[in-house]
Amino acid sequence: MSKKVSITVKVNGEVFKADVESRMLLIDFLRDVLGLTGTKKGCDEGKCGACTILFNGSAVKSCLMFAVQADGSEIITIEGLSKEGKLHPLQEEFMKNIAIQCGYCTAGMIMVAYNLLKLYPKINEDEIRKGISGNLCRCTGYVNIVKAILSAAHRCEK
Numbered sequence: 001m002s003k004k005v006s007i008t009v010k011v012n013g014e015v016f017k018a019d020v021e022s023r024m025l026l027i028d029f030l031r032d033v034l035g036l037t038g039t040k041k042g043c044d045e046g047k048c049g050a051c052t053i054l055f056n057g058s059a060v061k062s063c064l065m066f067a068v069q070a071d072g073s074e075i076i077t078i079e080g081l082s083k084e085g086k087l088h089p090l091q092e093e094f095m096k097n098i099a100i101q102c103g104y105c106t107a108g109m110i111m112v113a114y115n116l117l118k119l120y121p122k123i124n125e126d127e128i129r130k131g132i133s134g135n136l137c138r139c140t141g142y143v144n145i146v147k148a149i150l151s152a153a154h155r156c157e158k
């Protein structure tokens, strides 16, 4: 049996302390220990992007990290994007533009887009396509996802 390690992590503004198995993946910690099931587990090997979160300000695939590596870090998950009951413009635009079908990729897609808009507020369509290229969607064909991100970028710029 692997030994437990004590970690402290700030997730969506709240500090959590937990004892975790040293081999526990960060995605499993978020979903199974903290109950933040908005982050999805797809391939579990860094290929689909469904598990994307913000880790110390950068978009990372949480299936590629151990929970113990998150000790002392600050994480934002899809649950942390809405403020005072109001959805983030990206969440609203994904709904408005019908950029969601089965929804499995959506949380990861929105988190990677959130990071892109933070880094490049004046982002264009080509840059969005490049920026989300590590996140797979098996349903939509990406057209409406790109439209939604572009609309959110225009809204956030104002």
Ligand code: FES
Residues within 6 Å of the ligand: 040, 041, 042, 043, 044, 045, 046, 047, 048, 049, 050, 051, 052, 061, 062, 063, 064
């Ligand atoms: S579940 Fe992490 S990249 Fe697919």
Ligand code: FES
Residues within 6 Å of the ligand: 099, 100, 101, 102, 103, 104, 105, 106, 136, 137, 138, 139, 140
């Ligand atoms: S909406 Fe189904 S995988 Fe993207």
